[in-house]
Amino acid sequence: xxxxxxxxxxxxxxxxxxxxxxxxxxxxxxxxxxxxxxxxxxxxxxxxxxxxxxxxxxxxxxxxxxxxxxxxxxxxxxxxxxxxxxxxxxxxxxxxxxxxxxxxxxxxxxxxxxxxxxxxxxxxxxxxxxxxxxxxxxxxxxxxxxxxxxxxxxxxxxxxxxxxxxxxxxxxxxxxxxxxxxxxxxxxxxxxxxxxxxxxxxxxxxxxxxxxxxxxxxxxxxxxxxxxxxxxxxxxxxxxxxxxxxxxxxxxx
Amino acid sequence: xxxxxxxxxxxxxxxxxxxxxxxxxxxxxxxxxxxxxxxxxxxxxxxxxxxxxxxxxxxxxxxxxxxxxxxxxxxxxxxxxxxxxxxxxxxxxxxxxxxxxxxxxxxxxxxxxxxxxxxxxxxxxxxxxxxxxxxxxxxxxxxxxxxxxxxxxxxxxxxxxxxxxxxxxxxxxxxxxxxxxxxxxxxxxxxxxxxxxxxxxxxxxxxxxxxxxxxxxxxxxxxxxxxxxxxxxxxxxxxxxxxxxxxxxxxxxxxxxxxxxxxxxxxxxxxxxxxxxxxxxxxxxxxxxxxxxxxxxxxxxxxxxxxxxxxxxxxxxxxxxxxxxxxxxxxxxxxxxxxxxxxxxxxxxxxxxxxxxxxxxxxxxxxxxxxxxxxxxxxxxxxxxxxxxxxxxxxxxxxxxxxxxxxxxxxxxxxxxxxxxxxxxxxxxxxxxxxxxxxxxxxxxxxxxxxxxxxxxxxxxxxxxxxxxxxxxxxx
Numbered sequence: 001x002x003x004x005x006x007x008x009x010x011x012x013x014x015x016x017x018x019x020x021x022x023x024x025x026x027x028x029x030x031x032x033x034x035x036x037x038x039x040x041x042x043x044x045x046x047x048x049x050x051x052x053x054x055x056x057x058x059x060x061x062x063x064x065x066x067x068x069x070x071x072x073x074x075x076x077x078x079x080x081x082x083x084x085x086x087x088x089x090x091x092x093x094x095x096x097x098x099x100x101x102x103x104x105x106x107x108x109x110x111x112x113x114x115x116x117x118x119x120x121x122x123x124x125x126x127x128x129x130x131x132x133x134x135x136x137x138x139x140x141x142x143x144x145x146x147x148x149x150x151x152x153x154x155x156x157x158x159x160x161x162x163x164x165x166x167x168x169x170x171x172x173x174x175x176x177x178x179x180x181x182x183x184x185x186x187x188x189x190x191x192x193x194x195x196x197x198x199x200x201x202x203x204x205x206x207x208x209x210x211x212x213x214x215x216x217x218x219x220x221x222x223x224x225x226x227x228x229x230x231x232x233x234x235x236x237x238x239x240x241x242x243x244x245x246x247x248x249x250x251x252x253x
Numbered sequence: 254x255x256x257x258x259x260x261x262x263x264x265x266x267x268x269x270x271x272x273x274x275x276x277x278x279x280x281x282x283x284x285x286x287x288x289x290x291x292x293x294x295x296x297x298x299x300x301x302x303x304x305x306x307x308x309x310x311x312x313x314x315x316x317x318x319x320x321x322x323x324x325x326x327x328x329x330x331x332x333x334x335x336x337x338x339x340x341x342x343x344x345x346x347x348x349x350x351x352x353x354x355x356x357x358x359x360x361x362x363x364x365x366x367x368x369x370x371x372x373x374x375x376x377x378x379x380x381x382x383x384x385x386x387x388x389x390x391x392x393x394x395x396x397x398x399x400x401x402x403x404x405x406x407x408x409x410x411x412x413x414x415x416x417x418x419x420x421x422x423x424x425x426x427x428x429x430x431x432x433x434x435x436x437x438x439x440x441x442x443x444x445x446x447x448x449x450x451x452x453x454x455x456x457x458x459x460x461x462x463x464x465x466x467x468x469x470x471x472x473x474x475x476x477x478x479x480x481x482x483x484x485x486x487x488x489x490x491x492x493x494x495x496x497x498x499x500x501x502x503x504x505x506x507x508x509x510x511x512x513x514x515x516x517x518x519x520x521x522x523x524x525x526x527x528x529x530x531x532x533x534x535x536x537x538x539x540x541x542x543x544x545x546x547x548x549x550x551x552x553x554x555x556x557x558x559x560x561x562x563x564x565x566x567x568x569x570x571x572x573x574x575x576x577x578x579x580x581x582x583x584x585x586x587x588x589x590x591x592x593x594x595x596x597x598x599x600x601x602x603x604x605x606x607x608x609x610x611x612x613x614x615x616x617x618x619x620x621x622x623x624x625x626x627x628x629x630x631x632x633x634x635x636x637x638x639x640x641x642x643x644x645x646x647x648x649x650x651x652x653x654x655x656x657x658x659x660x661x662x663x664x665x666x667x668x669x670x671x672x673x674x675x676x677x678x679x680x681x682x683x684x685x686x687x688x689x690x691x692x693x694x695x696x697x698x699x700x701x702x703x704x705x706x707x708x709x710x711x712x713x714x715x716x717x718x719x720x721x722x723x724x725x726x727x728x729x
Contacts, residue, residue, distance in 0.1 A: 056665075149623070196581065
């Protein structure tokens, strides 16, 4: 049953907080435009995904504790990062089990169902697709692996983009192929990562799009980094930033 | 799998493979073709997800009660006139097979494709005792003639194209016609004529096992070429070698796996040849049957509560075909009988993290493997679990040196920073101030040390002037 929550807590993620603040500002503008009050618990830092996925599970435990504490009073938590939501949803219970702390396990079990990725909040929870956005540019959408295969958001982000006024949305060839980021994979296996990235960049350039959008800035930093290096004249943009633009407040690619 | 110990770590092996244009072309073409075909035939089955779930659940039941099922299988095979041998490790398995062959005074055997004997290096062990083992699977023959190693579970010679195969046949097969072209039919016919002579002469056949039915003692081998049918029916003596996890409880359970396996593996609705035999039938087929049950590390895998799901594997190779890493590096980079995503989890568990510690990191965790796995092995989950084991393992074995390694120090430092709001906010400010030596014309194009892999192809945007939280505080 869809219903618009009165209040949501923003889980910005450490990466967006530091590197991509514009995405956070876009989420706030967007949700407020839809009549949802946003709060931002300042005690939040990092979900621990990088530590967990690289093998440092002990170091992840305090970060899970911190997350659970920071959002203890939130009914709905929303994040513009599919992979960080995937970390919370799929792996927090594992970390809590490793900690051997029964109360942490209880707290994790309580918070996990309340944490949503942005397109899940908009389409599933609030039942909206047309957000009154305006973005008259040629865009292609890269479905990130964690949004697609961990969260299974399916075509929710695309449904949101299709409803944007003026948008020229072009299908990305081989869209479901991984871009090669994979967190520390991009550094530990840099050569293989670059080989994957090269093919993704080729697909993006084949669309003739001005903007490549996705539900995760980490993959976009990887893709955008190569587009910038190649002086390709194509930029990357988080889904939320496109959705936040309106005719009253238009944006440029 | 002692090879893994001598094999370079994955990133190093991958670098060489990535630069091999021919390999990239052959693999890219082959994996994309089979990927599309698989998606098509899987899409035809309306209850595919239920089948996957059944396939997983049944394998997990077998693993939970493996001790009972193994004894049930042994009794059933003995009842029907077969002999069962138990092998703790590769050396023991090879010795059992070698003794059986030598005991019959035979120095040539025909083999159908078997990953387990590839894992135990049976051919090499037999060669040391003066016994020649002829591979009869076409791709496996190509590998054997080329003194090569398999690079794919199902298509061991996937890294070779037909021009290369033609050249190999002309060089290595005396009976190959001098005007042999690279037409696949001509190549196959050449192999067929060569193999026919071997089949008719062989007194002992060696096979792998896809499934062994505990209830009846029936062994099943599924294949495309008919060579396994020849190996398992023509010789007087048949020796089948199986990993102990290859059991299914009852005959009825074929219903699940014979739907899952062909569609996932060769992207066929059904494979051309399915051979099933139960012990010995007087006057029909081999009159002596031996089943060799091989552990070789499998009970260690079983002891790992997260990792044991890797033993569900029915060796279909769907995970290899969809893997973006495998597609580009090929199988040899993994340095194991089992390459690709399943190899990245199975190899370190079978042969230890010392030998294969880089393999759990040979994945971007994209999850394509889990999505196609017909027995629902959550490969990304096991990869991450093995990374945890690897960090624990290297801390234990390398002690202070590991604790002082760049990555370990950085991870612990970051964990401490993220554990405190004050330190985290200070680090944000410090990063912004400290990045200036790296920023040129609004971009970071060169990063130092281990991060240089990133900047070899990607620019980095500098940390913006205001963090989100600074904006939030200013706003409210």
